[in-house]
Amino acid sequence: MSEVGYGNVGGLGGYGGFTSIGAILVLFILLVIISKAFLKDVSTQFGNFPIKDRFSPESLPVLSKAYGITYYGPHVSMNRFDDQLVLSAMRKVKLPQRDDVYIYVESGFHLAQDILGYNQYKGDLSHLILDGEGNIVYSEIPEAMKVGENFSSLSKGAASDGIARDYHWFRQDSTQNWSVVSVISQAKYQQEKNQWLLQILLVALFFLGF
Structure with missing residues (x-):
């Protein structure tokens, strides 16, 4: 299971991720299962917060793509009970006989504030x-x-x-x-x-x- 999600969350920084700017405050983790018709049929598993009715990463502003990771933001959180701005990342997970599994991670808003130098x-x-x-x-x-x-x-x-x-x-x-x-x-x-x-x-x- 560590290969699927949690072992790779901290590893985002190892691929040039958010930790080059500041420590990640993980607010929201989803294992997103996406059909071959990309994002037309999305189901989620193992989210630590309930997600909004429409999870649509294709609508998020792309910052960059590197090492198989797509970075998004700032954008409104996908957490159903949180409308604050966040930064996020999504990457494909390598699984036997599956090519449609992705992990999605959001930062807490305080990280975005730190990056922008608030206060x-x-x-x-x-x-x-x-x-x-x-x-x-x-x-x-x-x-x-x-x-x-x-x-x-x-x-x-x-x-x-x-x-x-x-x-x-x-x-x-x-x-x-x-x-x-x-x-x-x-x-x-x-x-x-x-x-x-x-x-x-x-x-x-x-x-x-x-």
């Missing part, structure tokens, strides 16, 4: 998540940068920071070929910069006074 900048930062093609799959500022838009149209080449649409942005790529982009408005960025320069000036004047 570190008093809410001044917003975030985007890009898939492997640079498309925005999650946006906290849809009025300026919307889901489905390709971020390359806002950036210059492989730059890790820049300015676009009155926002400063800072991009960090993951080992799974998806990215997190932190953005802050130019007005707030300039305010923070001015405060930082003022603090340096005050420290310099303090030491010059002695």
Whole structure:
């Protein structure tokens, strides 16, 4: 049984999984049995939470695919009693005489918050998540940068920071070929910069006074 599920859950990190960013907080584990007509007839076994009436991984935003694992998110949990945002992964399980068994794992929402850096900048930062093609799959500022838009149209080449649409942005790529982009408005960025320069000036004047 360890080959089917639980022995491989922690092993996701060994294939470039979530543990490269932070420890997995497993919220939801399903062994998903899928018919050859992919996702038209889905049954689930061994879930540790009741699932929503329609389990449809084909509708989830794909972040990347690597080593037989598909990474999704952020998206609303498949847990029937939880509508928070989660990250998730699904991979095929090798079983004798079966080629339609998959394991699906969701992270707890706190992991997503840790990745996005919540509570570190008093809410001044917003975030985007890009898939492997640079498309925005999650946006906290849809009025300026919307889901489905390709971020390359806002950036210059492989730059890790820049300015676009009155926002400063800072991009960090993951080992799974998806990215997190932190953005802050130019007005707030300039305010923070001015405060930082003022603090340096005050420290310099303090030491010059002695």
